[in-house]
Amino acid sequence: MKAVVIPKYGRSTVLEVREFPDPTPGPSEVRIQVKAAGLNFAEITARQGLYPDAPKPPCVVGYEVAGVVDLVGSEVNGLSEGDRVVGFTRFGGHASLAVLDQSLALRMPEGMSFEQGAAIPVNYLTAHHVLFHIGHTHPGSRILLHMAAGGVGTAVLQLLQTVPEVQVFGTASASKHDYLRNLGCAHPIDYRSQDYVEVIREVLGVRAGLDLVLDPLGGPHWKKGWSLLAPTGRLVAYGLASAVEGPKRSLLRVARAFHAALLVTPFSLMNDNRSLQGVNFGHLWTETERLRPQFLRVMSLFEEGIVRPQIHRVFDFEDAAAAHRELEExxxxxxxxLRPG
Ligand SMILES: NC(=O)c1ccc[n+]([C@@H]2O[C@H](COP(=O)([O-])OP(=O)(O)OC[C@H]3O[C@@H](n4cnc5c(N)ncnc54)[C@H](OP(=O)(O)O)[C@@H]3O)[C@@H](O)[C@H]2O)c1
Structure with a gap:
């Protein structure tokens, strides 16, 4: 098989395509011929050396794939050779063959393309998890969504179509505001020219607050988001994007983000009636009984037309550097x- 390799930390130009022996699935695993694989921000930071969970270089990353089953393990039930499936890989997805645990590989609905399939697992499971599993989103919720025009943000906005009368404040650059409005975001905020705290206070009034803050930015944003919460409000922290800017790693930026972090104690949580929750999907991998029902729900929402993965662009493995830059910039x-080509 062939795979996109991170041979060492550095700029996107370090990426290489290399040949490897074909992998063999374990008893409860399936092997699939990958037709499309998702690229995520985490994999950009893995290449930059800023993602501690990633394997050490040389390594093959990639969390999600869609393709055709070509080998099944001896204990696999319900999946067979030739099935079109989508699922999670704990790294190793940016390859022409990938091995998946059967519990996190689902047969694709008819009408779902491989590209749509590969765009679903990370973005939509993250979105579903932060909104419903831990975010307790309810009718009438007031929500701040950062990085609203990105993959997770788009998924959040689509899934919110299942909840009546939510009011969303979404941060994104101005050129993406029409896109956000079309997805039901009532208040797009240009974070480059506006202070989102001021905008939200102006719209809601100084006394009202938010029910949910979805924050993949971290650093100083945790404190700002916390200050906007209404009693019983929840802040969900699921990223540190504010510490990663540009093509190379900067430990200084990471240190600054930690320095600016929100400090809460059980006393302050209790007295403020607020909650703080973290999400790291990479560490939920073995929690299949929590993830599989959410995955099945997302697939059924695809069939209902609510989940509509937005594909920006598909790159051949040989053009992986350009794909990384597209996200990085x-x-x-x-x-x-990415696709094997
Ligand atoms: N913890 C987890 O398990 C988990 C799972 C999935 C994703 N994540 C994290 O979630 C974040 C979003 O992922 P994604 O895949 O949706 O990213 P994405 O598709 O790459 O979208 C990122 C977009 O966010 C916008 N952006 C950048 N800086 C911003 C800022 N300061 N404020 C508002 N928008 C900003 C950029 O567009 P504009 O600047 O043009 O608006 C960029 O295109 C990443 O940090 C990722 O690591 C975490």
Missing amino acids: GRNRGKVL
Whole structure:
């Protein structure tokens, strides 16, 4: 098989395509011929050396794939050779063959393309998890969504179509505001020219607050988001994007983000009636009984027309460096995908 390799930390130009022996699935695993694989921000930071969970270089990353089953393990039930499936890989997805645990590989609905399939797992499971599993989103919720025009943000806005009368404040650069409005975001905020705290206070009034803050930015944004919460409000922290800017790693930026972090204690949580929750999907991998029902729900919402993965562009493995740059430079509106070519 062939795979996109991170041979060492550095700029996107370090990426290489290399040949490897074909993998063999374990008893409860399936092997699939990958037709499309998702590229995520985490994999950009893995290449930059800023993602501690990623394997050490040389390594093959990639969390999600869609393709055709070509080998099944001896204990696999319900999946067979030739099935079109979508699922999670704990790294190793940016390859022409990938091995998946059967519990996190689902047969694709008819009408779902491989590109749509590969765009679903990380973005939509994250979105579903932060909104419903831990965010307790309810009718009438007031929500601040950062990085609203990105892959997770788009998924959040689509899934919110299942909840009546939510009011969303979404941060994104101005050129993406029409895109956000079309997805039901009532208040797009240009974070480059506006202070979102001021905008939200102006709209809601100083006394009212938010029910949910969805924050993949971290650093100083945790404190700002916390200050906007209403009693019983929740802040969900799921990223540290504010510490990653530009093509190379900067430990200084990471240190600054930690320095600016929100400090809460059980006393302050209790007295403020607020909650803080973290999400790291990479660490939820083995929690299949929590993830699989959410995955099935997302697939059924695809069939209902609510989940509509936005594909930004598909790159051949040989053009993986250009794909990385597309995400790194924030040019994407929707999912960047890789394919073996
Ligand atoms: N913890 C987890 O398990 C988990 C899972 C999935 C994703 N994540 C995290 O979630 C974040 C979003 O992922 P994604 O895949 O949706 O990213 P994405 O598709 O690459 O979208 C990122 C977009 O956010 C915008 N952006 C950048 N800086 C911003 C800022 N300061 N304020 C508002 N918008 C900003 C950029 O567009 P504009 O600047 O043009 O608006 C960029 O295109 C990443 O940090 C990722 O690591 C975490």
